[in-house]
Amino acid sequence: MSGSGGLTDRDLVEMYRxxxxxxxxxxxVCELWAQGRLMELPHGSQGQEAIGVxxxxxxxxxxxxxxxxxxxxxxxxxxxxxxxxMAAMYAKATGAAGGKASSHxxxxxxxxxxxxxxIIGASITVAAGAALxxxxxxxxxxxxxxxxxxxxxxxxxxxxxNFAGVFRLPVVFVLENNGWAEMTPVAKHFAGSDFASRAAGxxxxxxxxxxxxxxxxxxxxxxxxxxxxxxxxPTLLECVTYRLRGHxxxxxxxxxxxMAEVEGWRxxxxxxxxxxxLVRRGVLDPARIAAIDRDVCAxxxxxVAFAEGSPPPPLEELHRDVYAPExxxxxxxxxx
Amino acid sequence: MxxxxxREAIREALREEMDRDGSVFVFGEDVADYGGVFKVTEGLxxxxxxxxxxxxxxSESAIVGAAVGAAxxxxxxxxxxxxxxxxxxxxxxxxxxxAKMNYMSGGETPAPLVVRMAYGAGPRWGSHHTQSVEAWLxxxxxxxxxxxxxxxxxxxxxxxxxxxxxPVVFLEHKLLYGKKGEVPEDDYVVPLGTANVAHPGDAxxxxxxxxxxxxxxxxxxxxxxxxxxxxxxxxxxxxxxxEETILASVEKTGRIVIAHESPVxxxxxxxxxxxxxxxxLGFLDAPVQRVGAxxxxxxxxxxxxxxxVPSEAAIIRAVRATLGSAxxxxxxx
Numbered sequence: 001m002s003g004s005g006g007l008t009d010r011d012l013v014e015m016y017r018x019x020x021x022x023x024x025x026x027x028x029v030c031e032l033w034a035q036g037r038l039m040e041l042p043h044g045s046q047g048q049e050a051i052g053v054x055x056x057x058x059x060x061x062x063x064x065x066x067x068x069x070x071x072x073x074x075x076x077x078x079x080x081x082x083x084x085x086m087a088a089m090y091a092k093a094t095g096a097a098g099g100k101a102s103s104h105x106x107x108x109x110x111x112x113x114x115x116x117x118x119i120i121g122a123s124i125t126v127a128a129g130a131a132l133x134x135x136x137x138x139x140x141x142x143x144x145x146x147x148x149x150x151x152x153x154x155x156x157x158x159x160x161x162n163f164a165g166v167f168r169l170p171v172v173f174v175l176e177n178n179g180w181a182e183m184t185p186v187a188k189h190f191a192g193s194d195f196a197s198r199a200a201g202x203x204x205x206x207x208x209x210x211x212x213x214x215x216x217x218x219x220x221x222x223x224x225x226x227x228x229x230x231x232x233x234p235t236l237l238e239c240v241t242y243r244l245r246g247h248x249x250x251x252x253x254x255x256x257x258x259m260a261e262v263e264g265w266r267x268x269x270x271x272x273x274x275x276x277x278l279v280r281r282g283v284l285d286p287a288r289i290a291a292i293d294r295d296v297c298a299x300x301x302x303x304v305a306f307a308e309g310s311p312p313p314p315l316e317e318l319h320r321d322v323y324a325p326e327x328x329x330x331x332x333x334x335x336x
Numbered sequence: 337m338x339x340x341x342x343r344e345a346i347r348e349a350l351r352e353e354m355d356r357d358g359s360v361f362v363f364g365e366d367v368a369d370y371g372g373v374f375k376v377t378e379g380l381x382x383x384x385x386x387x388x389x390x391x392x393x394x395s396e397s398a399i400v401g402a403a404v405g406a407a408x409x410x411x412x413x414x415x416x417x418x419x420x421x422x423x424x425x426x427x428x429x430x431x432x433x434x435a436k437m438n439y440m441s442g443g444e445t446p447a448p449l450v451v452r453m454a455y456g457a458g459p460r461w462g463s464h465h466t467q468s469v470e471a472w473l474x475x476x477x478x479x480x481x482x483x484x485x486x487x488x489x490x491x492x493x494x495x496x497x498x499x500x501x502x503p504v505v506f507l508e509h510k511l512l513y514g515k516k517g518e519v520p521e522d523d524y525v526v527p528l529g530t531a532n533v534a535h536p537g538d539a540x541x542x543x544x545x546x547x548x549x550x551x552x553x554x555x556x557x558x559x560x561x562x563x564x565x566x567x568x569x570x571x572x573x574x575x576x577x578x579e580e581t582i583l584a585s586v587e588k589t590g591r592i593v594i595a596h597e598s599p600v601x602x603x604x605x606x607x608x609x610x611x612x613x614x615x616x617l618g619f620l621d622a623p624v625q626r627v628g629a630x631x632x633x634x635x636x637x638x639x640x641x642x643x644x645v646p647s648e649a650a651i652i653r654a655v656r657a658t659l660g661s662a663x664x665x666x667x668x669x
Contacts, residue, residue, distance in 0.1 A: 064409075097442030105440040114408065115441050119432050125398045126433060129405020129413075136361065136387060136411060156428075159398035166393055322477050324438045324446035324501035 001277050002215040005222075009283045013292075015057050015214060016274055016284065021296050022049040022073040023271050025082065026245075028300050029089055033249045037308070039091035040102045045070040047212075047244035050270035051176050053077055054217030055144055055237070059112075059225065062139070066114040066127045068146040069104050070176055070243070078111045086303035092310035098320065099313035114143075121151030124160030124173065131169035131228075142228045143171040144221070150181025152195050161236065165202035168233035172224040175236060176211065178243040183256045199236035211239030212270040242268070337518040345487035345519050346376050346452075346508065349494035350414065352523060354384055357412060360498055362389040364399055364416030364452075373418055374454055374513050396422045400429035400451055404503075408437055408445040412498060420455035420469045420507060427472075434503035435478030446501040450494070456509040456547055456597055457634045457645050466634040466641075468598035470545070473505055474574055474607065480504040480528055481575040485549035487517040489572055492526030500528060509546040509597075529576030533585070537565035540591040540655050543582055543608055545571050548595040548627075548646060555651040566655055574604050582608060583616050590621035591658035595651050600628035625654035 004012060022045065029042045045052070052073025056065055059077075067074040075085055088095030088106050096106035107115035114130060117123040127145030134141040151157060152175055164171050175195050179186050192198075199206030207224070209216040217239055224235035242265035246252045253262055278284040284292075340348065353360045362368075362377060368391045371378030380389045392399055396417045403413040417426055430451065437447040457466040470481055480502050484490040490508070497504040534549055535556045544552040549570040556566040567585050571578065586592050592612055594605035605626040612624060627646045635644055 097440055097444075100442065101440045105436075107441045107445060109441065109444040114405070115437060115445060117433065119428055122401065122428055122433065125401025125429060126405040126408075128398065129402030129407070130409045131405070132402055133406040133409035133411045136406070137359075137409075156397055156401065159393070159395040160401065162393055163395055163398040163402055321439045321441075321443040323480075324443060324448075326500060 001213050001273065002219060004215045005219055007218070011057070012278055012283050015053055016278055017292055017296065018053045018057070018073060018076050019049050019214065019271055019274060020292060021082070021299065022053065022076055024296050024300050025085065026072060028304065030245070030249055032304070038089050040089040041248050041250065042089070043069045043248045044245035045072045045243070047265065047269060048176055048178050048241040049073045050214040050274070051174065051211045051217055051239045051241060052146070054214040055146075055174050055221035057218055058222055059142070059144065062112065063142045063144070063225075064112040064114055064130055065144045066123045066130070066146065067116050068123070068148055068151065068176060069116070069120075070148065070178065071146040072103070074146065075106065075113065078108065078113050080106070080108050080111060080113060082299050082303040083306040086307040087310050090307040090310070091312065092307055093313045093317070094306070094310040098317050100317060100321075121147055121154030121156045123147065124151070124156045125163065127171055128160045128164040128169055131164065131171035132167065134170055135167070140229065141170065142225050144174055144225070145171055146174045146176060148181065149175065149177040149179070149186050149190065149195065153181070153189055161199070161202045161234070164234045165204050168231065170228040170231070171234045172221065172228055173234060173236045174221065175238045176241060177238055178241045180243055180247070182247040183251055194238060196236055196238040202234075204234045204236065206236040206238065208238040208240065211241035212268050212273060214270055214274050244269070337520065339516045340487045340519040341513065342484070342487045342490045342508070342515050343374065343376050343513040345491040346494055347378070347380070348519070349491040349498070350377065350380060351383065353495055353498045354380070354388055359410060360412045360414060361387070362414045362416070363392050365394055365418055366391055367416050372416060374510065376508075376513070377416070396426040397429055400426035401433065403449040403451070404429055404433045404437060404447050407447040407449040407503070412448050414450040414452060414498060416452045418454065419465045420453040421464050421467045423451075423453060423469055423472070426451070430473070430479070430503070430505070431476050435476050438502065439478060447503050448501045450497045450504045450506050452506045452508060454510045455507050456511060457641050458511040458547075460636055460638060460641065462636040463633040468546070468596065468629075470507060470574055470596075471598050471602060471604045474604050478503065479575060480573065481507070482528065482573045483507045483545045484572060485509070485512065485546050485570050487515065487519045489526050489532070489570075491519055492524050493528070493572060495523075496525045496528050499525070507546065511547055526572065528573050529578055530572065531578035531581040532570045532572055533567060533581065534570040535566065535568040537567035538588055539565045540593060540658050541567050541569060541582070541585040541589045542593045542595060542651060542655065543569045543571060544595040545574065546597060548597055551646065551648045552595055552651050554648040555655065558648065558652060559655060564655065564659065577611075579611055579615070582612065586612055586616045587619045590619055592620070593625045593627060593651060593654040593658060595627040595646055595654075597645060598628060599631055600626050601631050603628050622658040625657050627651050627654045
């Protein structure tokens with residue numbers, strides 16, 4: 001694995017815990033779905049969690065992220081409570097937006113998480129706009145925008161990256177190249193060799209890293225963030241990874257993949273990989289690993305109990321927030 | 337009172353709001369250096385500088401998408417997509433993002449943006465630069481849709497549109513840009529969702545939007561010569577819809593004609609007719625009449641365009657039809 005630069009042992013353990021928590025959450029919600037207990041059909045990110053953890057770790061509180069449908073890890077690293085994330089998947093009143101938003105649309109203004117899109121790739125232009133606002137407001141903030149290889153084939157990829165390049169906006173485009181767009185392999189939807197080289201056409205750097213190497217992702221993201229923060233503009237960061245689950249729980253991998261391919265990638269799974277590395281470095285030992293496992297497991301089960309014990313949204317929630325209330329101070333003026 | 341054109345009134349609203357609020361800014365294709373293809377934003381670059389108004393790539397999806405991102409981060413972007421027909425390319429940003437941002441964030445991050453666009457036939461610009469798109473957007477909860485017909489309202493409504501915390505589609509009819517009218521110099525707003533009784537009358541209600549307000553007023557003047565007093569209601573916005581003003585008028589007149597430039601079928605006039613049927617059917621003395629474009633794309637060439645865009649004569653015919661059918665019913669009785 002790559003080096004881990006300025007990360008302390010404490011950072012490393014914390015990153016490991018986020019990685020494990022994300023994996024445990026994803027695995028648990030797949031089980032809950034199979035048991036018919038969830039409202040939201042899971043779109044698992046198993047196998048690619050190192051991207052969200054590596055890229056978001058070390059961001060400042062005022063920075064913003066716009067996760068894709070597979071950046072569950074970003075929610076955790078930004079601090080959205082496990083309980084809230086679980087309640088969102090149960091569509092409970094204690095979930096996102098009072099039970100109205102699934103994981104795909106879960107934002108958190110205070111934690112710098114922008115509302116995501118169910119339209120693959122559409123967030124790219126929105127992220128550019130958020131970065132534009134930071135520039136105009138002279139705010140020292142950066143946006144991390146996540147999306148997959150499928151999204152990179154949408155017109156919004158071109159419009160958003162070109163727009164961000166023209167205005168040198170403080171945004172980092174993190175492309176989670178997991179090899180599959182829903183049930184279509186990247187070789188069938190992309191004739192090029194890599195996505196990172198596309199950045200040259202927009203006037204900013206493209207970087208390709210091993211997305212299952214959490215330190216490589218972190219280092220590349222940090223350098224892209226620094227570049228954005230110092231006014232040098234965007235970076236396209238292609239993180240090569242592999243989605244170990246189907247597109248969603250209705251499309252198991254066995255129905256559309258060569259299982260030898262899946263098994264091959266299991267050997268590069270970022271979670272055991274990081275664990276082994278931290279053991280090798282003496283940062284983790286079996287006792288510590290077991291303690292973190294227990295802790296994460298308890299956190300997930302607490303969230304399940306919380307979500308299952310929470311009420312559904314009251315019916316009036318349906319009509320709430322369709323329009324934001326007018327502010328009298330702004331409406332002002334003389335009426336005519 | 338001084339007179340301005342709609343173009344000047346819109347520009348004045350932009351200038352006043354940009355002056356009042358540093359978070360209001362403008363971007364779009366050719367809006368800055370060139371001053372907009374309809375010259376609405378001319379002079380604003382010199383006055384406010386390149387951070388407050390700037391040109392963008394030819395990317396309608398990015399323009400509206402970026403406006404959504406900037407709006408949720410506390411700015412108040414006013415963007416232009418030039419021709420209303422181009423909303424098709426920005427539809428996702430408008431419908432799936434702008435319109436739902438407040439709802440999906442549980443009220444945390446509303447998207448206060450304004451998308452200005454020029455609509456309407458008249459100039460010989462073919463099928464892709466002439467459509468009236470309001471009905472496409474009227475079925476999207478979360479959007480506000482504004483259609484001014486006078487310079488006074490263009491200024492006052494745009495100021496309201498910029499100040500509301502919700503996304504607004506601001507439809508400017510190209511044939512009205514040069515239309516003159518009285519515009520107060522003070523800081524006034526026209527509240528969204530308040531129709532204007534543009535011409536009082538008690539014989540028949542004519543509800544209209546945009547250019548059709550002027551055709552309806554011409555029709556009302558012609559009808560008055562025959563002793564028929566038509567009440568012309570300028571909706572000014574279709575979302576929010578001022579049902580109260582429409583229903584009060586129908587309760588008085590017992591007859592209604594609805595005129596808009598988009599095709600009759602699936603047009604917003606059907607919604608107004610339904611509201612009247614649900615809430616004031618007992619007051620109607622005659623079937624509702626709708627006036628709008630035929631079920632064709634907007635053609636090119638003046639002869640066909642004139643046949644396409646509803647005329648003053650078409651509105652007069654519709655008014656007479658409501659009166660005629662009432663007379664017949666009385667005769668039958």
